[in-house]
Amino acid sequence: MKKLSYTKQIAIAVMGYLSSFVACAEENExxxxxxxxxxxxxxxxxxxxxxxxxxxxxxxxxxxxxxxxxxxxxxxxxxxxxxxxxxxxxxxxxxxxxxxxxxxxxxxxxxxxxxxxxxxxxxxxxxxxxxxxxxxxxxxxxxxxxxxxxxxxxxxxxxxxxxxxxxxxxxxxxxxxxxxxxxxxxxxxxxxxxxxxxxxxxxxxxxxxxxxxxxxxxxxxxxxxxxxxxxxxxxxxxxxxxxxxxxxxxxxxxxxxxxxxxxxxxxxxxxxxxxxxxxxxxxxxxxxxxxxxxxxxxxxxxxxxxxxxxxxxxxxxxxxxxxxxxxxxxxxxxxxxxxxxxxxxxxxxxxxxxxxxxxxxxxxxTGQKRGSPHHALFWRLEEAANIYAVRTMDAKYMRQPLPNVGRSYFDMLADPYETENLVDQYPEKQAYLAELWNEWNSKNVNSVLYQSWEYKKAVSDFYETLHQKNVREAKQTPTYKIE
Missing domain, CATH: 3.40.720.10 (Alkaline Phosphatase, subunit A)
Known part of the structure; x- marks a missing residue:
């Protein structure tokens, strides 16, 4: 095997040190x-x-x-x-x-x-x-x-x-x-x-x-x-x-x-x-x-x-x-x-x-980009069918069965606090928001978990059913006799 010159050995050592230093610097950054x-x-x-x-x-x-x-x-x-x-x-x-x-x-x-x-x-x-x-x-x-x-x-x-x-x-x-x-x-x-x-x-x-x-x-x-x-x-x-x-x-x-x-x-x-x-x-x-x-x-x-x-x-x-x-x-x-x-x-x-x-x-x-990071944001709730919301910088379209809410459309530039429901007054804009939401929702899946209170009731019902089954099918009964 050919021996490296002293100069090359020093160069390799220095490069290794510098690589380590750079890695540490990047880690610290x-x-x-x-x-x-x-x-x-x-x-x-x-x-x-x-x-x-x-x-x-x-x-x-x-x-x-x-x-x-x-x-x-x-x-x-x-x-x-x-x-x-x-x-x-x-x-x-x-x-x-x-x-x-x-x-x-x-x-x-x-x-x-x-x-x-x-x-x-x-x-x-x-x-x-x-x-x-x-x-x-x-x-x-x-x-x-x-x-x-x-x-x-x-x-x-x-x-x-x-x-x-x-x-x-x-x-x-x-x-x-x-x-x-x-x-x-x-x-x-x-x-x-x-x-x-x-x-x-x-x-x-x-x-x-x-x-x-x-x-x-x-x-x-x-x-x-x-x-x-x-x-x-x-x-x-x-x-x-x-x-x-x-x-x-x-x-x-x-x-x-x-x-x-x-x-x-x-x-x-x-x-x-x-x-x-x-x-x-x-x-x-x-x-x-x-x-x-x-x-x-x-x-x-x-x-x-x-x-x-x-x-x-x-x-x-x-x-x-x-x-x-x-x-x-x-x-x-x-x-x-x-x-x-x-x-x-x-x-x-x-x-x-x-x-x-x-x-x-x-x-x-940091000012390298301007504008909004998102064109639109989306929401969907599981509690009932058709609970949704979609918001762009300009507008918001939503539906939720709450008092004085229902299906709503808001001009978020003129009315950011959602005081005036303009639903169906701007059908093209509303349809555009619906299209955005539908496209987003097409990549989602059904909700797979019970709501907490529903789950607790289901568990309680399960244990009650299991207990009643055990009572009905009990192996040791008063008529059981040994010889």
């Missing part, structure tokens, strides 16, 4: 990504949308130092399906998950289909460390749990909600009362839930390596039950409505928790190269006929709220913050979807894109 999701937060319940009653200084600072998406939307007007769209980057109608899943750890079908790849999994494969804190709501069986869906670390709960006070946790209770989990085991829960999640996330940030990380901070707040530390409630003693007073305290505590995360990022020297998204999973609760006392959120200036396809249900507070890339003090008018968080994250990580429905927002927030 990839941003950390923090996705903060509020639960049932009213559009007008944070300062950057105009609220003055509830104090949210940390969220507002992120908004003023980043970019506010004035037309930011989620893919569904309530919890589970919205999260399914968010974490996959695909409309949940693509894979038939349009209902809230029940906490059913023994049901191998009740959860986000395993045929779907979450975008945190894509980031994990691309070399990101991944963590989730708080509400999961995408299935309780082992194969649905966070550690098997793209997350290295999990601290939180699997059901669609949880009590906030640690003294109420019990192994004999339902999902809202179960102990918190760390990965696949039971975890400590010794302080107010929002605070516990924030503190654990801050510790995680402080212990991260030099690898980029993705954090999904999935707050339960301000979702019911309405519970908050008395010190926070006392800050809002001027609010007469007791429910809203506690709700305001919950939002305030969440904002403090976000401040804890920000401080941890700064102390770790990671703040400037961290892309932070903040949004709500849907609109705030609205006192519908079946929930007449749920009147604590404020979705002004939009109509109605959670469960509605009107703006109050799907148009949410939505911001992005990234000191290294996003100029402060921006607002963006184009149509932005929660789907875009996956597409943006995957692009930044250099991960495999897959068949995503979202758009990479970086060119838009």
């Amino acid at each position: 990839r941003p950390n990504i923090v996705l903060i999701l509020a639960d049932d937060l009213g559009y007008n319940d944070v300062g950057f949308t105009g609220e003055t009653e509830i104090q949210t200084p940390n969220i507002d600072q992120l908004a003023s130092d980043g970019i506010i998406f004035k037309n930011g939307y989620v893919t569904h007007p309530y919890c589970g399906p919205s999260r399914a769209g968010l974490l996959t980057g695909r409309y949940q109608a693509r894979f038939g998950m349009e209902n809230n899943v029940s906490y059913a750890p023994d049901d191998k079908y009740m959860g986000l289909p395993v045929t779907e790849t979450t975008f945190p999994k894509r980031l994990q494969v691309a070399g990101y460390e991944t963590a989730v804190f708080g509400k999961w709501h995408l299935g309780g069986a082992p194969h649905f749990q966070p550690n098997n869906r793209g997350f290295d670390y999990f601290y939180g709960f699997l059901d669609g909600g949880h009590n906030y006070m640690p003294g109420e946790a019990t192994v004999g209770g339902g999902g809202y009362l179960l102990p918190l989990m760390r990965n696949k085991g039971v975890a400590e829960f010794d302080e107010y839930l929002t605070t516990a999640l924030s503190n654990d996330a801050a510790r995680y940030i402080q212990q991260t390596s030099d690898k980029p990380f993705f954090m999904y901070m999935s707050y339960n707040a301000p979702h019911a039950p309405l519970q908050a530390p008395q010190s926070y409630i006392d800050k809002y003693s001027h609010i007469e409505n007791k429910q809203r007073r506690i709700y305001a305290a919950m939002v305030d505590a969440m904002d403090d928790g976000i401040g804890t995360l920000i401080n941890a990022l700064k102390e770790a020297g990671k703040f400037d190269n961290t892309l932070i998204f903040f949004l709500s999973d849907n609109g705030g609760v609205y006192p519908e006929e079946w929930l007449p006392t749920f009147s604590w959120a404020d979705n002004t200036p939009f109509r109605r709220g959670k469960v509605a396809l009107l703006e109050g249900g799907v148009h949410v507070p939505f911001i992005a913050h990234w000191p290294n890339k996003i100029k402060r003090g921006q607002t963006f008018e184009g149509l932005v979807s929660s789907l875009d968080i996956a597409a943006t994250s995957v692009a930044l990580a250099g991960a495999r894109n897959g068949d995503l429905d979202g758009v990479d927002l970086v060119p838009y927030v």
